Amino acid sequence: MACINVIAKRQIGEHPVVSIPNGKVRGTTQVTVGQKKVYHAFRGIPYAEPPIGERRFKAPVKKSRWVGTLNATEDKCECLQLRHPPGESEDCLYINVYTPRLHDGKIPVMVWIHAGGFSFGNSSYALYGPDYLLEETIVFVSFNYRLGFFGFFSTGDSACPGNFGLKDQIMALKWVQENIIHFGGDPEKVTVAGGSAGAASFSYLQQTELAKGLFRSGIMESGTSLCVWALGKHPEAAMYEVEQALNISTSNSTILIDEMRKIDYRVLQKIESDIATRFTFGGLKGSFVFGPVKEPGVVNQYSEQALSEGRFQRMPMIIGVNSNEGLIETNETVDQFLSKLGHLLPLAPKSLTKNITKLLEADTEIKNYYFGTSPIAEQPESVSKFIGDNIVNRPVRRTVLNQSKFVPVYYYKFSYVGLLGSPQNRSIPGEGVGHGEEIPYLFRTNDTVASSEADILTRARMVKMWTNFVKFGIPTPTKDDLLQNITWLTAPAGSDLFYLDIDTDLSIQRNPFEDAMNFWDRIYEEFGDPPYDTY
Template sequence: MILPLVVLAFCGRLVASAVITLPNGRISGREDIVTTGTTKWSIYSYLGIPFAAPPVGRLRFQPPVPPQNWPGTLECKSNNRKCYQVGMNDKYETEDCLYINVFTKEAPNTRASQPVMVIFYGGAFKAGAATTYFRKVQHFVREGIVVVTLNNRVGPFGFLSTGDNILPGNMGLKDQQLALKWVQDNIHLFGGDKSQVTIIGQSAGGASVSFHLLSPKSSGLFRAAIARSGSALSAFGYQQNAILNAYGIANEIFPNFGNKSSQELLIALQSATAQQIDNTADKYNVFGPVVEPVHEGAFLSSPFHELAQRPPANNVPVLTGITSEEAIGKAADLNAVRHSANVYDFHPENMVDSCMNVDESKRKEAGVKIHASYTQGKLADDLAAMIRYDSDGRYAKPVIKYAQLQSQFTPVYFYMFSYHGKRGNNNVFVEGAGRVGHAEDNLYMYMDPEDPSFTSQLPPADIRAAKQYSTLAMNFIKFLNPTPSKDPLFQGLTVPTVTPQKVSYLNIDANLQILTGPREPAYSSWVEIYKQYARAPFVCF
């Protein structure tokens, strides 16, 4: 409990409890006094509210179910719980992890109708937790937005699948879905308007956002979506070897399990301890969403790329974007980058996306064209080109493609976060590559530009970039448009909408610009290579 006390010393003072009566029972949150300039205001935090029953015993690997009512008043003043993480050991890991947090400036029992922001975390679908206290989101709350964060299951607990109706998978996405239903049923009690919900996420959280756009089961649960550095077309958002993973884990724990039925696998793994399952991460550590078989509770039952080409299940506006060089972090180990480059120089077929479903006889030919999209020489002699390839392959191209497909049906706005500053704490540099890496923009989005505990050590340009980036999101949450008017903060610029033929975007840098064609010319090369070599149906892009 030391960390929250330190945060309060900088940002506010705990003054009282705040009690709200939910349909499941009473909860007691906390009221903190925050000082912004010369103004003091209250922020109310309700941390660790159950939105689902603990997914243990026979509920392990099953869709979440609503929680039981509780007697008395449940204290909701802290939440350190984390769902089991892959490859990490943390004393706060627990299967009993399905809790939600709400931050609002509205006192209990007051009538208000504020827009709502629901945050899904990143972490490659194998890590992440909603343990943030109010400090990182207080600027959203101050500006009249109710902020919701939540835990969802990750790794095998959230995404184990046998590819059939016994264990169809996607439990982690279904956790998010139940949390969104909880928001619809309860957020008015916190001063929020259930008809003004925006979902937002970065990386796997961004992919989650676009999965909800595609899922009919999420229909009516939100009115807008912000998907940052991830989409439903991201390769890391598709678990290609789900059945092998499931049976591998079973045989790791029960060496004589063999190839028994899915029902026997489910029973066996429900009988194992959580720690036994977690300990298999040394061999089985890649998890994520799957295409489920058709059944009543399915989250998605068609290849994701195919779904993205159709009118979305949720017809809402979208704000999406990327950083200027998502993979620049790899340049911290240039020897490893050079090693990968050497492999691709001699085996360009390895550059072909697993998503492409390329005929094996055409694989090398496709790889040569991908290689030529980045350099006319050797990648080992042009490490910036290697970095750009990694950025595009894992992050940029699936986000751009999804934006184009979605723009056929709803307004889509695109940005690139290119501002490199002190706050990003990233000194990695390769000539010819961008400067801002994956998740670096989180440090600007979730920083109150009016909080001196953040800003006192930062140059004015960092503070301005943070205000621009967070205001872009706030405007979209409130007005469904990131630049609803010509604002000096944005140099009088307004962000145009994307079309299938033209991706215009706001480049967020020391000087703002409206540009066209992010990640060109490589992106157009990928599109042509997919047209020539990829075999439909394919899941990702």
């Protein structure tokens, strides 16, 4: 170990240079926070031309060659977003590569798509430091993609079809195929992973021919294309709002978009903020107004039907949820949020049926099941259960049921409540693991948060299973004392679903949230009118 540390100290501060088809890139050499293993980081490599001016509201354009050596030594600007982080920019399409060895060409690759409700977020080291993953000898890749208004605004026609954020993701994955071998990675062993909106993004990519052959397996944490928030809301209404705000009166969408390409981005951001204020659901962070929209060849008309019929790239999958997905952050106090939710009707998903009578009947049953006769605002724990089942648990389970008919699916529930998940930041009280709180058990995110031995053990187990999957397509390929010698069973094709419960101990269980999921099965059987775009 002493010799290794001496070598590591010699390499720290070195700036390795790698030649790729676009030119030379200079990175940095660092050591992981845990085992002090050497790795090389290349942060901020452009994978597309800046989507500015005439390239705004268009599919990404492949980056041209540059002269000299590009400095890829720090994170670049975040994409424009509702939260307006310092230094945000339209020039934001950059990719990061972290590798334990250069020039190997055979190391399996994990590509991470960041979360953020399609409205905020970034791929920075501060949020997704891959130290623990790199210690298991994989290459890690992350990237920015266009968000919110600039990534997903749509006129519903060829003038501005939308889904530019998804098209950025496809461009980034093509970049990986063409370039990762120069960083020691194997382009034939690429696993795409993501959380929340990142997971929903991968679900869409799995269903489009545009991404065919760009990955061999996938990991979806707390998200899928079937989630109600994963499909953009009110695109026609948003277009009307933009026309009114800009005082542009035209029935020609091409003229509208041409004018919007000339306008200062800050004017468009103000319009986005105003629209989000009016359409935001119950104070949830992120507007959920601008997201993926239906587009032939990119986003299916009916995603649930496509998955049920096997019209997706078939490959091994890890898919799962946290134990209480309804524990979320909001922009409001708990009382404000609960009061607003109490006035939101119907509670039934709008994709269930277009028959208003049936929708209201379903709504009555849903309200009785979750809240009984007491006021909703007085039941925060019931609210978190309803939100979790409605926005994550139900659509994820449906995705598992559909995909497991065709491919091996490793289903999980993350139940371990520790310090790393920062549960003190929740806006809604309750027990369990909230939305996104599994992320710190994969990444180096916040060194100021204390951790226990159980936290460290849980992180080591999760990292081991995820990287096993990246390497072998199986999360538990052999008996392993760290993993309590468990074998993670695939979810069978049927209603009885095996899943791995990740808690203080690992255990194989059946049918998470069984009573609630049986209730929703009955709701869909009795009131539903398929096909469904979300579920």
